[in-house]
Amino acid sequence: MKKTLMAAGLTAMMSTAAAGETIGVSMALFDDNFLTVLRNGMSDYVDTLDDVDIQILDAENDVGEQLNQIENFAASGVDAMIVNPVDTSATAAMTQAAASAGVPLVYVNRQPVNLSALPDNQAFVGSNEVESGTLETFEICKLLRGQGLTDGAQAVVLMGELSNQAAQQRTADIHDVLELEMCNFIEIVEEQTANWRRTEAADLMSNWLSAGTEFDAVISNNDEMAIGAIQAMQNAGMDVEEIVVGGVDATRDALLQMQQGNLDVTVFQNSAGQGEGAVDTALALARGEDVARTIYVPFELVTPENMDDYMQAN
Amino acid sequence: MAELTSQSVEGGESPRRRRHWPAELNALIGLVGIALFIEILGWIFVGQSFLLNLARLRIMILQVVVIGIIAVGVTQVIITGGIDLSSGSVVGATAMIAMSFAQAGEIYGEPNTRAVFWELGWVDLPVIVPLAVGLGVGLLAGFINGALIAYTKIPPFIATLGMMVTARGVAKWWTRGEPVSFPTDQFAAIGQGMTPVLIFVAVAALFYLILKFTVYGTHTYAIGSNQDAARMSGINVERHLVLVYSIAGLLSGLAGMVVAARGLTAQAGMGIMYELDAIAMAVIGGVSLAGGRGSIMGATIGMLIFGVIISGFTFLSLDAYYQEMIKGAIIVAAVVLDVWRQKRRAMEG
Numbered sequence: 001m002k003k004t005l006m007a008a009g010l011t012a013m014m015s016t017a018a019a020g021e022t023i024g025v026s027m028a029l030f031d032d033n034f035l036t037v038l039r040n041g042m043s044d045y046v047d048t049l050d051d052v053d054i055q056i057l058d059a060e061n062d063v064g065e066q067l068n069q070i071e072n073f074a075a076s077g078v079d080a081m082i083v084n085p086v087d088t089s090a091t092a093a094m095t096q097a098a099a100s101a102g103v104p105l106v107y108v109n110r111q112p113v114n115l116s117a118l119p120d121n122q123a124f125v126g127s128n129e130v131e132s133g134t135l136e137t138f139e140i141c142k143l144l145r146g147q148g149l150t151d152g153a154q155a156v157v158l159m160g161e162l163s164n165q166a167a168q169q170r171t172a173d174i175h176d177v178l179e180l181e182m183c184n185f186i187e188i189v190e191e192q193t194a195n196w197r198r199t200e201a202a203d204l205m206s207n208w209l210s211a212g213t214e215f216d217a218v219i220s221n222n223d224e225m226a227i228g229a230i231q232a233m234q235n236a237g238m239d240v241e242e243i244v245v246g247g248v249d250a251t252r253d254a255l256l257q258m259q260q261g262n263l264d265v266t267v268f269q270n271s272a273g274q275g276e277g278a279v280d281t282a283l284a285l286a287r288g289e290d291v292a293r294t295i296y297v298p299f300e301l302v303t304p305e306n307m308d309d310y311m312q313a314n
Numbered sequence: 315m316a317e318l319t320s321q322s323v324e325g326g327e328s329p330r331r332r333r334h335w336p337a338e339l340n341a342l343i344g345l346v347g348i349a350l351f352i353e354i355l356g357w358i359f360v361g362q363s364f365l366l367n368l369a370r371l372r373i374m375i376l377q378v379v380v381i382g383i384i385a386v387g388v389t390q391v392i393i394t395g396g397i398d399l400s401s402g403s404v405v406g407a408t409a410m411i412a413m414s415f416a417q418a419g420e421i422y423g424e425p426n427t428r429a430v431f432w433e434l435g436w437v438d439l440p441v442i443v444p445l446a447v448g449l450g451v452g453l454l455a456g457f458i459n460g461a462l463i464a465y466t467k468i469p470p471f472i473a474t475l476g477m478m479v480t481a482r483g484v485a486k487w488w489t490r491g492e493p494v495s496f497p498t499d500q501f502a503a504i505g506q507g508m509t510p511v512l513i514f515v516a517v518a519a520l521f522y523l524i525l526k527f528t529v530y531g532t533h534t535y536a537i538g539s540n541q542d543a544a545r546m547s548g549i550n551v552e553r554h555l556v557l558v559y560s561i562a563g564l565l566s567g568l569a570g571m572v573v574a575a576r577g578l579t580a581q582a583g584m585g586i587m588y589e590l591d592a593i594a595m596a597v598i599g600g601v602s603l604a605g606g607r608g609s610i611m612g613a614t615i616g617m618l619i620f621g622v623i624i625s626g627f628t629f630l631s632l633d634a635y636y637q638e639m640i641k642g643a644i645i646v647a648a649v650v651l652d653v654w655r656q657k658r659r660a661m662e663g
Binding site for chain 1: 319362367369370372373376377408421422428482485486490491492493495507573576577578579581582583596616624625629631633
């Protein structure tokens with residue numbers, strides 16, 4: 001309660017400070033690398049704009065907290081809101097709260113479940129999650145074919161947090177690609193969650209290796225877990241260059257692993273681009289302009305050939 | 315007065331002395347039972363041994379010692395009748411801050427211009443600097459916890475809950491949420507290979523001996539058994555509580571550096587829920603939440619039970635869901651056992 005009051009107080013202070021537009025942002029959580037790039041992308045972009053103020057709050061992965069923040073923003077009269085939903089299935093209440101206050105709302109990065117039912121002054125800016133896991137897995141499939149393993153290859157899958165839509169979608173993409181005739185020579189021998197985290201993935205991989213699990217490829221839902229798996233394989237004395245390892249995010253740590261020949265595939269999600277797109281869309285809606293309901297920022301495949309283009313991106 | 319002191323301290327210890335069935339023994343039986351159960355399932359369903367595998371035994375211990383280091387401190391706090399909810403957040407804060415002082419100046423031959431203190435030139439510092447900073451941060455957090463609890467008399471649950479939120483805030487604020495990666499080789503060595511296990515063994519052995527053979531240990535048990543009696547007998551309860559919480563904070567700080575060195579990265583979200591796992595390890599190992607009873611040995615067995623479960627379920631290819639459900643059930647079972655034991659003791663009077 002105290003926190004809510006404080007947030008309300010701060011919001012009120014912020015909105016009287018500037019004459020131009022004010023955007024209130026509620027991020028699902030601050031301590032996530034990818035979302036941090038997105039968040040900093042938004043605030044850096046707003047710094048380049050005249051007369052636009054932005055206030056970013058941390059919902060601390062709590063749906064209730066996020067709804068409070070949205071209602072506080074609405075009450076304090078922001079011109080538009082950007083929400084990075086904690087839980088994509090809980091967006092109906094948020095849409096309603098913003099709509100009843102008449103404040104435009106832009107969802108960013110995580111696709112709301114009520115996307116097709118959004119009112120005119122709400123939109124979604126993000127990437128089509130189906131692309132990421134598909135790009136990653138298809139490239140791994142091609143690499144394994146290139147190694148001449150078409151008689152049969154084995155892969156282990158590292159999943160993100162099981163309750164998370166991106167983790168579910170990317171894992172589903174992996175299965176979809178491996179059902180293709182071109183890729184069905186790959187068999188998944190182990191599939192477990194490491195909750196997006198590096199150390200958990202390292203422990204999981206060590207456990208697999210100690211059980212004698214054999215595999216040709218590691219397909220991870222994100223880069224951090226792929227790095228954890230690489231570290232565990234190195235500790236076990238394996239030649240990681242012989243294993244095809246794929247992740248998603250193209251983080252700086254991951255690209256350096258790619259430089260070393262350990263990581264073979266990653267997928268770049270233009271998080272800063274999503275942040276800028278969300279700010280632009282929010283401003284357009286605040287000014288009463290028409291915008292498309294869904295604005296997709298494409299995923300991009302990153303391999304050792306084009307990795308230099310991405311070194312400075314994240 | 316001297317006589318009185320020794321008498322009440324004896325009084326504080328007497329429940330341990332009666333030792334017809336030490337709590338640690340229950341935990342040990344549990345550990346062996348669970349391990350054998352998984353071993354048998356392993357032969358039936360996987361066709362290989364669970365325990366006779368050196369690599370698996372290594373990871374079984376390695377994956378729990380970081381929280382084990384925390385549990386050594388938390389055990390002492392619980393013996394005084396308190397609780398420490400801040401450990402996980404202190405891990406996050408120390409990992410971030412210490413790692414910033416441990417960054418390498420060069421990564422794969424390129425200058426590491428994104429190091430936190432690059433502009434100040436604070437890269438490639440000797441490992442003693444991040445170690446001192448990290449231990450200092452942990453100690454400070456623990457000292458604040460202890461001072462709040464001892465001198466303002468607010469319940470330990472509230473004081474350390476406050477620190478839990480504050481320290482997590484510090485961890486996020488330090489670099490605006492950006493991860494801090496690429497430590498010097500010296501710092502990385504803290505987390506590589508079996509070093510974390512050695513650190514745990516050293517810490518656990520040290521505090522096992524201290525609790526058993528020194529005045530510090532006697533006072534810790536005395537305060538947990540009966541705080542008023544301890545005060546009457548001349549123990550400076552306030553000063554002692556500050557010391558116990560400071561040690562717990564220090565060990566959380568140490569754990570923070572080990573986890574960062576292991577992953578070669580520090581992230582603001584590190585250590586989430588570690589405090590609860592550490593408390594659970596202690597409780598499973600027979601450390602009584604009512605205070606006054608328990609030992610580092612018990613907490614160590616509790617830690618090993620966690621390790622066996624995590625490795626065992628991965629070994630049996632069971633989903634993470636079941637892992638959590640069973641972990642929860644074991645924690646509750648351990649507390650029920652503790653309550654049951656206390657009741658019996660009271661009846662025997």
